[in-house]
Amino acid sequence: MKISIGPRTLVYPTPVFVIGTYDKAGKPNAMTAAWGGICCSNPPCVAVSLRRTRYSFNNIVKRQAFTVNITPEKFVRESDYFGMASGRSQDKFAATGLTPVKSDLVDAPYIKEFPLALECSLLQTVEIGVHIQFIGEVLDIKADEELLDDEGVPDIAKVKPVLFAPEMQAYYGVGSRLGKAFSIGKSIES
Amino acid sequence: MKISIGPRTLVYPTPVFVIGTYDKAGKPNAMTAAWGGICCSNPPCVAVSLRRTRYSFNNIVKRQAFTVNITPEKFVRESDYFGMASGRSQDKFAATGLTPVKSDLVDAPYIKEFPLALECSLLQTVEIGVHIQFIGEVLDIKADEELLDDEGVPDIAKVKPVLFAPEMQAYYGVGSRLGKAFSIGKSIES
Numbered sequence: 001m002k003i004s005i006g007p008r009t010l011v012y013p014t015p016v017f018v019i020g021t022y023d024k025a026g027k028p029n030a031m032t033a034a035w036g037g038i039c040c041s042n043p044p045c046v047a048v049s050l051r052r053t054r055y056s057f058n059n060i061v062k063r064q065a066f067t068v069n070i071t072p073e074k075f076v077r078e079s080d081y082f083g084m085a086s087g088r089s090q091d092k093f094a095a096t097g098l099t100p101v102k103s104d105l106v107d108a109p110y111i112k113e114f115p116l117a118l119e120c121s122l123l124q125t126v127e128i129g130v131h132i133q134f135i136g137e138v139l140d141i142k143a144d145e146e147l148l149d150d151e152g153v154p155d156i157a158k159v160k161p162v163l164f165a166p167e168m169q170a171y172y173g174v175g176s177r178l179g180k181a182f183s184i185g186k187s188i189e190s
Numbered sequence: 191m192k193i194s195i196g197p198r199t200l201v202y203p204t205p206v207f208v209i210g211t212y213d214k215a216g217k218p219n220a221m222t223a224a225w226g227g228i229c230c231s232n233p234p235c236v237a238v239s240l241r242r243t244r245y246s247f248n249n250i251v252k253r254q255a256f257t258v259n260i261t262p263e264k265f266v267r268e269s270d271y272f273g274m275a276s277g278r279s280q281d282k283f284a285a286t287g288l289t290p291v292k293s294d295l296v297d298a299p300y301i302k303e304f305p306l307a308l309e310c311s312l313l314q315t316v317e318i319g320v321h322i323q324f325i326g327e328v329l330d331i332k333a334d335e336e337l338l339d340d341e342g343v344p345d346i347a348k349v350k351p352v353l354f355a356p357e358m359q360a361y362y363g364v365g366s367r368l369g370k371a372f373s374i375g376k377s378i379e380s
Contacts, residue, residue, distance in 0.1 A: 002302070002332040004294070005342065009234045010331060011308065012260050012344075012351035013203040013364065014227065037204065037227030038356070039239045040321040044199045047237060047323070049229045070202050076368050080375030095378055104194070112192070118201065126316055128325060131230040133237070135318060141200060142192040152195065153357040154202075161202035162368060163353070166228070167343040169372060173365035174203065178266050178352060181359040185270030188285055 009035070013163040016079050016171065019048055020067035020100065020109045020117070021059035023087065028100035028109040030069070030092050031056040032083030034164045035131060044138040046118055049131035055087040060122060060134055065106035068136070070116040073160040076171050105139040115159045117142045199225070203353040206269050206361065209238055210257035210290065210299045210307070211249035213277065218290035218299040220259070220282050221246040222273030224354045225321060234328040236308055239321035245277040250312060250324055255296035258326070260306040263350040266361050295329040305349045307332045 014034045021029050036048035046068055050057050060066045071079040078096045085092055093100050100109035103119040110117030120136025147158040156174055163172045204224045211219050226238035236258055240247050250256045261269040268286045275282055283290050290299035293309040300307030310326025337348040346364055353362045 001335050002291075002307070003335045005331050005333050005338075005344070007234045007328045008331055009228045009231050009236075009328070010306070010344070011205060011207070011228055011236060011258065012306070012346055012349055013205055013353050015201060015203055017201070035228045035230065037237070038199045038201055038225045039237065039323050040225070040318040041199050042320045043318075044197045045318055045321075046199075046201060047227070047229065068201065073368060077374050078378065080369070080371060080373065081378040082375070084372060084375055085379060090379075101192075116200070116202070117192070124316070124318070126314070126325070128230040128233075128235055128314070130232045131235075133229050133325075135316075135323075138197045138199070141195045141198055143195050145191050145193045148195075149358070154195070154200070156202050156353075156355040156358060156360075156362060159202055163203050163364060164371060165346040168339070168346060170346075170370055171368040171374075172346060173368055174353060175363035175365035178263060178361040178363055179270070181270060181354060181361060182274060183270065183359075184267050184361075185272070185274055188268065188271040189275060189280075 010167050014166055016071040016162045016164050017048060018069040018071055018079055018082050019056055020069055021056045022063055023059050028093055029056055029087035030082045032079050039135060045135050046138055047133050047135050049133045051130055063107040064122040065108040066120050066136060067103055067108045067110040068118040069111045069114040071162040072115050073162055073173050076162045110142060115144045115147050116154055198357060200357050204356055206261040206352045206354050207238060208259040208261055208269055208272050209246055210259055211246045212253055212298060213249050218283055219246055219277035220272045222269050229325060235325050236328055237323050237325050239323045241320055253297040254312040255298040256310050256326055257293055257298045257300040258308040259301045259304040261352040262305050263352055263363050266352045300332060305334045305337050306344055
C-alpha cells in the first residue's frame with residue numbers, strides 16, 4: 001500500500017557529478033553535484049543545479065563554462081570530499097592528488113583520473129529557488145580509451161559510475177544489465 | 191589515455207522516469223523520460239525534458255501537473271514500452287495492465303504498481319532546443335510502505351530502480367552499497 005512521505009528531493013537514481021571550474025585566479029576547483037542530468041538532445045545539453053553560495057557558482061558565471069566529470073567507484077571517497085570542502089579555503093586537487101587538465105574547448109578543467117568528462121559551455125541560467133540551474137551545451141566528451149566498447153561508446157560496466165541515494169545519504173554502484181532499450185517493450189505494442 | 195568522443199548526450203547514471211499525465215479527455219497516459227533529475231532542494235523540484243511532439247507535452251501544459259514514477263526492475267519492460275508507444279493512438283495503461291491512480295494533490299495520475307511516485311505541480315517551462323524542460327514542484331511523494339527503511343525512507347535496495355545507459359541503449363540495475371555520503375570523504379579534509 002502507498003503512503004504519503006511528504007515533499008522530498010528523492011528520485012532514484014541520482015548522479016554523482018563532479019563539476020570542474022576555474023576561479024578568477026585560475027585555480028581549478030571541483031565540486032560534487034547530485035542535482036542534474038541530461039536535459040536536451042539537440043543541442044546536447046546537461047543541467048546542474050548549484051546554490052549561489054558555492055564557490056563554483058561564480059566560477060561558472062564568470063568563465064561561462066564548466067565540466068561534468070562522472071565519478072567512478074574507485075574515487076567515491078574523493079567525490080564525497082569534493083561535495084563537502086570549499087574551494088574558497090582549500091585546494092581540492094592538491095588535497096586529493098587528482099589532476100586538473102585544461103579542456104580543449106571550454107575554459108574549465110576536467111579530472112584526468114575520472115573516466116568521462118563533458119566539456120560544457122554555459123547556455124542558460126535558470127532561477128528556481130535555493131538552487132540555480134546551469135544548462136551547459138556539451139561541446140565534447142573526453143573518455144578513457146580503454147573503457148570504450150566495440151562501438152566506441154564508454155561501457156557502463158567498465159566506467160563503474162557511482163549513484164547517490166539522496167535521503168539515505170549513501171552511494172551505490174551499478175548492477176546487472178536488465179535488457180535492451182527500445183526493444184524489450186516491443187512485445188507489449190498493441 | 192583520454193580521447194575525444196564528440197558531443198553526446200551521455201552521463202551515467204541516467205534515470206528511467208515514467209511521467210504520468212491526463213489528456214484533455216481525462217485519459218491517463220504514461221511516458222518514459224530519461225532526461226531529468228532533481229533540480230532544487232527548496233522548493234523541492236524535479237526537472238524532466240520532453241519533445242514538443244510528445245502526446246504528454248500538451249497534457250502537462252494544460253493540466254499544469256505531472257507525476258514522476260520510478261521504474262523498478264520488475265517493470266522495465268513496461269517502461270520501455272511507455273517510451274516507444276504514443277498515448278495518441280494507444281491506451282498504454284490498458285496495454286500493460288498497470289493501474290492509474292489519481293494523485294491527491296495534483297491533476298495527474300501515478301502508477302499504482304510502481305514503488306515511488308512524485309506528485310508535481312508545473313512551476314517553470316524552459317525552452318532549450320528540441321527538448322523543453324518542465325520544472326515541477328514536488329508537492330508529495332507516494333511510496334510503497336513495505337519498501338521503507340527504519341527511518342521511513344524508501345530503501346534503494348528494495349525499490350530496485352532501473353538505470354538507463356543512453357548511448358549503449360541498455361537498462362541496468364543498482365549494485366552494491368559503496369559508502370556513506372558526507373562521511374567517507376572526511377579523512378581527506380586538510
